[in-house]
Amino acid sequence: VEDDELDVTIEHNTCVKAVTTTTSTNNGGKSQISQIHTNRGVIEVPKDVKVVVAAGSWTSHILALMGLYAPVYPLKGYSMTVSAKEVLESNPQLKEADLPSRIVADKYLYTSRLGDDIRITSIGEFSGWDTSPTPDADEEFRRESLSRMPQLAPFIHKAPTLCGHRPYVSDGLLLLGKIPAIENLFVSVGPGSNGWKLAMGSGDIINRLVDGQSKEQIKEECGFDVGALDPAGRVVSAPIFSKICRARWDI
Ligand SMILES: Cc1cc2nc3c(=O)[nH]c(=O)nc-3n(C[C@H](O)[C@H](O)[C@H](O)COP(=O)(O)OP(=O)(O)OC[C@H]3O[C@@H](n4cnc5c(N)ncnc54)[C@H](O)[C@@H]3O)c2cc1C
Structure with missing residues (x-):
């Protein structure tokens, strides 16, 4: 370009x-x-x-x-994204107020709202440069996500986990x-x-x-x-x- x-x-x-x-x-x-x-x-x-x-x-x-x-190494992070619109359409009992509307962070998960996207992130893993999720870590990430946001369960189950690297010195x-x-x-x-x-x-x-x-x-x-x-x-x-x-x- x-x-x-x-x-x-x-x-x-x-x-x-x-x-x-x-x-x-x-x-x-x-x-x-x-x-x-x-x-x-x-x-x-x-x-x-x-x-x-x-x-x-x-x-x-x-x-x-x-x-x-x-001395730069990748700290692998895990993320998944769920559409707020799809969650609300699929379950009429849920209201916008039942979904995360801003950054919600605790010692395990960092959830943010970017327009329609509910973006859930976690984990800092040193495991080389491979960007595919490690099964054990992914399982834990999904378990913690479900425990905090059970109202999103069907969507968490089907959202793919995407990993990226945080470049650490x-x-x-x-x-x-x-x-x-x-x-x-x-x-x-x-x-x-x-x-x-x-x-x-x-x-x-x-x-x-x-x-x-x-x-x-x-x-x-x-x-x-x-x-x-x-x-x-x-x-x-x-x-x-x-x-x-x-x-x-x-x-
Ligand atoms: C799950 C997760 C959540 C995050 N959340 C936040 C957040 O909320 N706020 C925040 O500030 N930061 C966040 N980060 C951190 C942020 O993503 C990184 O700090 C940022 O991407 C680093 O930018 P960078 O341009 O240095 O490296 P990168 O974004 O990794 O870009 C490096 C580029 O170099 C290219 N490259 C690699 N090798 C070669 C090669 N041989 N030839 C040519 N090109 C090459 C790659 O393709 C890539 O495009 C998050 C990271 C993760 C993983």
Whole structure:
């Protein structure tokens, strides 16, 4: 998809498979990304172009392709969605007041209302990058959902469980900024459970960093110390360990 006004091209269904980095002596011996290999061909990266990896939980996979280790892991979450309209139509004894109308959260479930959708979510599971539900966890999720909202039972029974990954950094802090080992590489990852809430803010900050704003300028304009989220020292060059990770992750 191309947008001339914004000067943006979006390549859908394009998966990064490998990255070529080159080292030139007139660049102080630093590496630079020069090509991105995808399932749909090679994207050439000119010298003055910067690359931002913002691939959620898969950021660690993409950085491993460049011999880097990033402490980013997927915390798998479970969700199902029930239509309020269908519930009310199927059971005339139920009224809108019998259904969740806003966020209802307890130590197990987080239920929210998005228009007609009653969205039920739960579970934080470390079980690799597979996004299919683990049967035991799914059973528990459904049992807890039914116990809290028995009025939705027929719909909970037929709603499929969908899983997604919350990208977590091991120390709980976003990784936002430049990767020192590779001259034109930036990363924006790690909001965990708060990716929708943080998207606008982290997008603005990474945009400023890519534009070349200094940490001091950002602090002055946003009142925010971006240094606290610096990937330096947390994303590290680890050629051998990243090879082991790639073998384990089968990438
Ligand atoms: C059940 C559940 C409920 C949640 N509820 C909330 C909530 O109420 N509020 C909130 O703020 N957050 C919520 N979150 C968290 C939120 O969804 C995440 O924090 C957010 O999606 C992270 O955004 P992201 O863009 O960093 O990563 P993602 O959304 O995971 O996006 C990463 C993208 O990278 C792409 N990608 C991966 N590998 C490659 C590759 N090799 N090449 C090219 N592209 C690649 C993927 O296809 C994907 O599109 C919830 C998460 C879950 C699972």
